[in-house]
Amino acid sequence: MAKAAREGHLRFVVRVYRLRLLGLGLGALPVASVLYQLHAGWWLWALLAFNALAWPHLAYLFASRAARPIETEHVNLVFDAAMGGVWVALMQFNMLPSALLVAMMAMDRISAGGWRLLLKSLALQAAVCLATWWLDGFRYQPVSTMLNVAACLPMLMIYPVWLSTVNFTLAQRVRQQNRQLDQLSRTDALTGLSNRSHWLETVGVEWLRYQRNQRPAALILLDVDGFKQINDRYGHAAGDQLLGDLARLLQRGLRDVDTPGRLGGDEFGIVLPETDLERASAVAERIRLLAENSRPERAGQHIPWTISLGVAAVGEEAHDVGGWMRQADLALYRAKAQGRNRVCVAQARGGGSPVASAPA
The missing domain is CATH 3.30.70.270 (Reverse transcriptase/Diguanylate cyclase domain)
Known part of the structure; x- marks a missing residue:
């Protein structure tokens, strides 16, 4: 029974891994468009590359090898939200990319852990964003250019569709399991007739x-x-x-x-x-x-x-x-x-x- 439960937890970890790989990859595009406009230093580009390309694999390794994969994955999701707050501040609150990151991460948190995980993530995200903004000298440039709009389009068009597909597949699986449970509750196990x-x-x-x-x-x-x-x-x-x-x-x-x-x-x-x-x-x-x-x-x-x-x-x-x-x-x-x-x-x-x- 414990083995079956762990297998179910690992399926959740794999599902989040795929979403994180896609979401952070697409989310790096609007962030990169703003960093390019701000003539950002090499260390910011390195941080963006790590967050978009390396972190999804590290998060998967942490969760898949943990004694409690789901709890570890929830920690990873909160860390994702915190990094979102960092990028909002470092983009100097560029309006469209910032709103896109916050909204997509909120969708992802609700899908993975409901409102409790969302509220925890938003609280940390806001705190980290304010701290980063303070360290960055409270710089503020909210205007989004056409370059920023174009960089946001892939995430706007692809990620919600993929997330909806994943949720639809899960809903179908739940409905099938409910039908099976209903059938089991009505059926005699030995004969297959009505109980x-x-x-x-x-x-x-x-x-x-x-x-x-x-x-x-x-x-x-x-x-x-x-x-x-x-x-x-x-x-x-x-x-x-x-x-x-x-x-x-x-x-x-x-x-x-x-x-x-x-x-x-x-x-x-x-x-x-x-x-x-x-x-x-x-x-x-x-x-x-x-x-x-x-x-x-x-x-x-x-x-x-x-x-x-x-x-x-x-x-x-x-x-x-x-x-x-x-x-x-x-x-x-x-x-x-x-x-x-x-x-x-x-x-x-x-x-x-x-x-x-x-x-x-």
């Missing part, structure tokens, strides 16, 4: 649809006959394999609109929209036959297995979702009591025997 909570939500939706529109729907509850004995005889790995086989069998034997789910252990459920009791009973019988005729194999041994199923249609006999579920559960219990490997349907109120099917 209990999601399946019950689907049952609730069908119940409400019946209440509004009186549309038919049915539930099937089923489990594996003698599942504990299968686990004891063939091992839990064989039992897990059998549950996976059952899940695939359900997916193969149902419509796209039907929702199978694992309710726990070897108990499964199926929601059948737009399905009356007779049709649901036929679906349950087809699934029973598929299970009976399948012969999963484990370590060269065929594992005989069957399932029992209980069917209940939505209707006036069930006053709520819980009542509907109880009807299907009682039908499943009767299937077990009558010898297993069979389908029983919920008994109508005041009616006689439940409908049942069993192997010949």
Whole structure:
């Protein structure tokens, strides 16, 4: 887990490295245009070359080798902001290049660390700028020439687009991860079917649809006959394999609109929209036959297995979702009591025997 977290931190460091390499390279152009106009000494040109060409690589080395890469990278970002304050003062507050540097760095800080990092960076940037201005004799030449405007254009046109592209890619990745997490929260890990909570939500939706529109729907509850004995005889790995086989069998034997789910252990459920009791009973019988005729194999041994199923249609006999579920559960219990490997349907109120099917 720690290794995975560090890999995520290093991806952040690489992302900032690329942005810094581009941003400082483009940002050096307007600074150089002002230094040229001011007939700056060689040491200022050397400092600019170091800041634009060498510092991005050094910052990457510091962060990538640090015990806490993100914290070190945040320190590097604050240092970037401080250097921005130095250049604003040394450019004697030339208006367009100065505003461009401050604005682009602010965008970068928000993207990398939000408002907290931005405020910290701006505070240091202002302090360093004032100190440098004092050391430079409070010189002030805010007028920007056409040379300065031309030197600012590459950064104005390229860097925001690149930063937006990076943020868009990150947003897409977050959306994909959220979709995956949502899928995981709704899916049973062993079988790939809906888990209990999601399946019950689907049952609730069908119940409400019946209440509004009186549309038919049915539930099937089923489990594996003698599942504990299968686990004891063939091992839990064989039992897990059998549950996976059952899940695939359900997916193969149902419509796209039907929702199978694992309710726990070897108990499964199926929601059948737009399905009356007779049709649901036929679906349950087809699934029973598929299970009976399948012969999963484990370590060269065929594992005989069957399932029992209980069917209940939505209707006036069930006053709520819980009542509907109880009807299907009682039908499943009767299937077990009558010898297993069979389908029983919920008994109508005041009616006689439940409908049942069993192997010949």
